[in-house]
Amino acid sequence: MKRIAVDMDEVMAEVRPKLLDLYEREFGIRLKHEDYFGKKIYEIEGAKKIRKFIDEPGFFADLPVMEDCQEVLRELMDRYEVFITTAAMEFRYSLTEKYDWLQYHFPFIHWKNFVFCGDKSIIQADYMIDDHAFNFDNFDGQGILFTTSHNIYEDRYPRVDNWKDVRSYFADKL
């Protein structure tokens, strides 16, 4: 059975709405799509401090699940080994929060298939679905870029815009 490694933030879990809320709370402005096109919210000029909130308790606890993610992952698990491979090591509180989040929203995925790491070059899999193209640099398998604001100019990898696209991508794959 081939293996798919699936990232969490901005792939399984929506992070952007929370960052937009934090930006609005801090600066009193609701950002529009064009404000963060091609970048992360905290890469907007003057918004660097927003990144610090990611390190606070609770940030990862209540992120919404990306639309169709549960359904499509459940389908893929009939034909693939699915591993959740998330960069969790930068933010101490994210460890337990991501663990609980997965157990709550994805009870059908065994904890044996959770991987919390830093540098993803350690991951061995056939496919990797991720929003960061740099994770594909040292990956032996096929990288699949999950669209989010910061990666829209990246064109080296097949791209999926949502979980329906993921379903289609794998429909004719082995």
Next chain:
Amino acid sequence: MKRIAVDMDEVMAEVRPKLLDLYEREFGIRLKHEDYFGKKIYEIEGAKKIRKFIDEPGFFADLPVMEDCQEVLRELMDRYEVFITTAAMEFRYSLTEKYDWLQYHFPFIHWKNFVFCGDKSIIQADYMIDDHAFNFDNFDGQGILFTTSHNIYEDRYPRVDNWKDVRSYFADKL
């Protein structure tokens, strides 16, 4: 640079003394070496409940560092990429406790090189130092068995009894 994946429990961290203490607390007997030869403490007849304590807060927080581990890992890092690859997903509290333990005792290892997982077949490395031979079953690199009571009858892999042995093992390796 080649990569070494290093397990934590019973390789970097001594777990047995704590399990022996728990056994003594529960059953009033200090086990002797021959009592747990070839098995884990909680595999001794009637001792199954000892395993439950592993799931309690604090279990992983204060484990002693294995002798010479810091010194030898620091040396190996001059010639290898060292990743800490530990099965942490079964025990929720172990996540933060292992993270803090590593940051405290091994501040010279970057969090990018920490991997908390379940099934280690996801790990891509050239060498893996581990006390569980089953982790080598689907590993493409060279498994190196770190001796502990439960693995003494395993003879399919090169064996190291301590961190001085690890140093010797890698002394003439690329």
